[in-house]
Amino acid sequence: MSPSVPRRADLRLIAELVTPGGRVLDVGCGDGTLLETLETEKQVEGQGIEIRNNRVEACMRRGLTVIQGDADTDLPDFPDRAFDYVILSQALQNMHRPREVLDQLLRIGRRAIVSFPNLGHWRARLTLLWRGRMPIVETNGMPRSWYDTPNIHLCTIRDFLLMCETLGITVEEGHAVGRDGALRRLGAGTAWETLWTHQAVYVLTRSRRVPNGG
Amino acid sequence: MEIEAATVDFEPIFALDGKLKLQSQVELAGTQCAYQTYGTLNADRSNAIMICHGLTGDQYVAGTNPLTGRAGWWDHVVGPGLVLDTDQYFVICTNVLGGCLGTTGPSTINPDTGQPWNMDFPVFTVADMVDLQVHLIDALGIDQLFAVIGASMGGMMALDWAARHPERVFASIPVAASWRHTAQNIAFHEVGRRAITADADWHDGAYRGLGVKPEKGLAAARMVAHITYLSETAFQEKFGRELPRDSKLSFVLDPEFEVERYLDHQGKTFVQRFDAASYMYLTRAMDYFDLAARHDGDLSAVFKGVGTRFLLVSFTSDWLFPTAESRTIVRALNANAADVSFIEIPADYGHDSFLIESATDFHDVLEGFLDGSARRRGLKP
Numbered sequence: 001m002s003p004s005v006p007r008r009a010d011l012r013l014i015a016e017l018v019t020p021g022g023r024v025l026d027v028g029c030g031d032g033t034l035l036e037t038l039e040t041e042k043q044v045e046g047q048g049i050e051i052r053n054n055r056v057e058a059c060m061r062r063g064l065t066v067i068q069g070d071a072d073t074d075l076p077d078f079p080d081r082a083f084d085y086v087i088l089s090q091a092l093q094n095m096h097r098p099r100e101v102l103d104q105l106l107r108i109g110r111r112a113i114v115s116f117p118n119l120g121h122w123r124a125r126l127t128l129l130w131r132g133r134m135p136i137v138e139t140n141g142m143p144r145s146w147y148d149t150p151n152i153h154l155c156t157i158r159d160f161l162l163m164c165e166t167l168g169i170t171v172e173e174g175h176a177v178g179r180d181g182a183l184r185r186l187g188a189g190t191a192w193e194t195l196w197t198h199q200a201v202y203v204l205t206r207s208r209r210v211p212n213g214g
Numbered sequence: 215m216e217i218e219a220a221t222v223d224f225e226p227i228f229a230l231d232g233k234l235k236l237q238s239q240v241e242l243a244g245t246q247c248a249y250q251t252y253g254t255l256n257a258d259r260s261n262a263i264m265i266c267h268g269l270t271g272d273q274y275v276a277g278t279n280p281l282t283g284r285a286g287w288w289d290h291v292v293g294p295g296l297v298l299d300t301d302q303y304f305v306i307c308t309n310v311l312g313g314c315l316g317t318t319g320p321s322t323i324n325p326d327t328g329q330p331w332n333m334d335f336p337v338f339t340v341a342d343m344v345d346l347q348v349h350l351i352d353a354l355g356i357d358q359l360f361a362v363i364g365a366s367m368g369g370m371m372a373l374d375w376a377a378r379h380p381e382r383v384f385a386s387i388p389v390a391a392s393w394r395h396t397a398q399n400i401a402f403h404e405v406g407r408r409a410i411t412a413d414a415d416w417h418d419g420a421y422r423g424l425g426v427k428p429e430k431g432l433a434a435a436r437m438v439a440h441i442t443y444l445s446e447t448a449f450q451e452k453f454g455r456e457l458p459r460d461s462k463l464s465f466v467l468d469p470e471f472e473v474e475r476y477l478d479h480q481g482k483t484f485v486q487r488f489d490a491a492s493y494m495y496l497t498r499a500m501d502y503f504d505l506a507a508r509h510d511g512d513l514s515a516v517f518k519g520v521g522t523r524f525l526l527v528s529f530t531s532d533w534l535f536p537t538a539e540s541r542t543i544v545r546a547l548n549a550n551a552a553d554v555s556f557i558e559i560p561a562d563y564g565h566d567s568f569l570i571e572s573a574t575d576f577h578d579v580l581e582g583f584l585d586g587s588a589r590r591r592g593l594k595p
Binding site for chain 2: 023045047053056057060061062063064065066067068069074077078079082083
């Protein structure tokens, strides 16, 4: 098996953030690029969930463990703390119930790594402010208009951090991924960070589960 | 061309020492199991794959079936360089308990009477079929199968293997399967059985030696079953409302439409290779199948602590064993954080999609899963 280095900067970063060994669930694993990298580079026992049939097939051709399923509905099946890491990369904004999904990630995983586009970025704000148009967020490199985008629940990094707080989720570390793939450390989600962050990657934990948190 | 089963040599045959204890508590003496193998068992006996055939399948997966003279039912999947690569794997397929191609069943001789068992044969279950296979791999010196794969009834067997003998199965691949036979499944089987017993040549199952067979009943049973194996789309695309002769209605009640003639042909060829009593017993075994029954309906309890890897496959147009059934199994496995893969393959051919040579998506998935499993098992670098 020859691992391909993920093209997406957020995936390369996530691959670095995962500690070796252990079990990893990649929710919305796409064609399995990240899972394959993690299995070869970090010797993890990987499992994926992917909704699109052709992507599931691509994963299976690579010999990866993957379930054709829906993160919005399937996560409650897993037992508590079944995985060392649960990854949700560029998929939070596609979920019908992102809050419930995030809550589930921290239930079934000891840690969750979540990456998402930040709608608070100055480009998005300018688009809305000056052009009066809905900001277009790229999905897998494809710009999609508001009416056909799968990004139905976009948020800013401030929105995200607030949701984590209400769910009793602790941010262990945050990283900003620039359009050119450059990385910066993120702190508490200041106004400045929210303005300049293109994509955010957060490592999350939760010591206790808040029932019906928030 | 009809070949009498009795004239075919079903070697090799495994003869079980002692009795086979059935789920019904009946102990069956003198049990034999006819099987075929393809490829070579490696030195540490870790490369064996058990294929479990469907309701009316047999042990002749690849090569020429001596009974029909035609290619084996999975000849395009099993062989050197194929998906189940016999250059790498040692493939075993048995004629299941109760079958009619060399394994003990209603058509074989009851050692106590010297007569065919007929309807005195005990009712057996899918678990009993699996247990006979367990005895066979014991005899072959195989501690753990690399994989068990089966579709339909064979998928039930692949599930039962993993549920009751998890330590003996590295990977289980139930295809187009279910964790239990549904009310609708049972209903269709009952129609088939009723067609057989309504045949004047049935003679309460004691037709052997009378020079007759309940062929009309068995053919009707097969016709009904065959409809359930295909999809509406498959029927429509293959036959539509086509008429064979000059495309005009003849105003008769005899089979006239292409689809009627096709089903008639299916029924007639089937009775040449299958025994009616076996059909009665095997359909019953499927009806009895309910993995969760031993755990008060809790399917996740069935897989508690299971270490087997799973690949479940369903087909979009399969309405006999629909995707929802496989999904229920996946959810039960997820509840145990088991190592499970699942895919629903887009296919128009219905339940029988697993048999189709052009189902390349299915074959690619199978190959990928086997490769990944072989790496994990240390069979491949």
